[in-house]
Amino acid sequence: MDKINAFLTFQLIHIGTYTISVYDLLFIIAIISATKLILFLIRKALYRNHHLNQQNVGNTYALYQLIKYLIWIIALAIILETIGVRISLLLAGSAALLVGIGLGLQQTFNDIVSGIILLAERSIKVDDILEIDGDIVKIKEIGLRTSSGINRDEISIIIPNSLITTNKVINWSHQTNQARFRITLGIAYGSNLELAVKVLTGCVRNHPDVTTNKVIDVRLVDFSNSSINLQVLFYSETIFRIEKVKSDIRMEIHAKFKENNISIPFPQMDLHLDGGISLGGPGLNPLQPGQ
Numbered sequence: 001m002d003k004i005n006a007f008l009t010f011q012l013i014h015i016g017t018y019t020i021s022v023y024d025l026l027f028i029i030a031i032i033s034a035t036k037l038i039l040f041l042i043r044k045a046l047y048r049n050h051h052l053n054q055q056n057v058g059n060t061y062a063l064y065q066l067i068k069y070l071i072w073i074i075a076l077a078i079i080l081e082t083i084g085v086r087i088s089l090l091l092a093g094s095a096a097l098l099v100g101i102g103l104g105l106q107q108t109f110n111d112i113v114s115g116i117i118l119l120a121e122r123s124i125k126v127d128d129i130l131e132i133d134g135d136i137v138k139i140k141e142i143g144l145r146t147s148s149g150i151n152r153d154e155i156s157i158i159i160p161n162s163l164i165t166t167n168k169v170i171n172w173s174h175q176t177n178q179a180r181f182r183i184t185l186g187i188a189y190g191s192n193l194e195l196a197v198k199v200l201t202g203c204v205r206n207h208p209d210v211t212t213n214k215v216i217d218v219r220l221v222d223f224s225n226s227s228i229n230l231q232v233l234f235y236s237e238t239i240f241r242i243e244k245v246k247s248d249i250r251m252e253i254h255a256k257f258k259e260n261n262i263s264i265p266f267p268q269m270d271l272h273l274d275g276g277i278s279l280g281g282p283g284l285n286p287l288q289p290g291q
Contacts, residue, residue: 020083028079035075039068061126062119062142069144107162108145114161115144124164124171129239131170132159138240152243178211178237183246185253186227188265193220193228196262200232203252209245211235227265 046060118124119142128139130149137149137157147159172179183204187196197218204216214235222229238245257264 111145114165129172188263209238
C-alpha cells in the first residue's frame with residue numbers, strides 16, 4: 001500500500017508552487033476519458049432516431065455542438081483546478097492581458113460569437129445550400145469559429161461564421177426542400193408562339209429532376225431587337241446540382257426546336273450603303289482589289 005501511495009504521489013512536474021503528480025496525471029486522463037464517453041453517449045442518444053429528416057438532423061447537430069463545447073469547458077476548468085490553477089484568480093490577474101488579446105483577436109472573437117449564434121439560432125444547418133458572395137455552397141460542418149462546405153466544383157470552402165451572420169446570405173433550403181428556377185431564351189419573330197410554349201413545357205416536364213406536381217409556367221418577358229424572349233419556370237428538389245438539370249433541359253429544347261422548325265436567332269446588323277458615297281479616296285474604287 002505504501003508503494004502505491006508513493007507511486008501516486010510521485011511528482012512528475014514541479015514548477016514553482018505548481019506540481020503534477022502521477023495521481024494528478026491519472027485524474028486528468030480519467031476526466032478526458034469520461035468527457036469523451038459522456039459526449040459519445042449524448043451523441044448516441046440524440047441521433048438514436050435513424051429516420052430524422054434534414055431539418056431535424058440540422059437541429060440535432062446544432063444542439064450537440066453546444067453541449068459539446070459546454071462539457072469541454074467544464075472539463076478544462078476541472079483539470080486546471082486539479083493542477084492547482086485557480087480559475088477566478090487567473091481571470092482576475094490576467095484581465096489587462098485579456099483586454100489586449102481581445103483587441104488583437106477581435107475578428108476571431110467575432111467569428112466565435114457568430115458561431116454560437118448560428119448553433120443556438122439554427123438559421124443555418126448542416127446540408128443547407130447557401131449562396132454566399134455569388135458562390136453556391138453546401139454546408140458540411142458548423143464549427144465554433146468557421147463553417148465548412150463544398151461548392152458545385154467539389155472544392156472545400158472555409159467560411160468565417162461572421163461572414164454568414166453579418167452579410168446577406170441566401171439559404172436555398174431554409175423552409176422547403178425544393179425551389180423554383182428559370183431558363184430564359186429567345187425565338188425568332190414569326191415563330192409559332194403557341195407551339196414554342198408547348199415544346200418548352202414538354203421539355204421541362206420530361207426531365208426526371210423536375211417536380212411535376214408544381215405548375216410549369218412559360219412567360220413572354222420581352223420583345224427585343226431580334227427575338228421574342230421567353231422564360232420557362234419550374235420547381236426542382238435538385239438544388240445543389242441544378243445547373244446540370246438546366247443544361248439537360250436546354251439541350252432537349254434545342255433538339256425539339258430543330259424538329260419543329262423553331263429558330264433561336266442571334267443578333268444581326270444590316271449595313272446599307274448609299275450608291276453615291278465612295279468608301280475610298282478620290283479616284284479610287286473601293287470594290288477593286290489592289291487599290
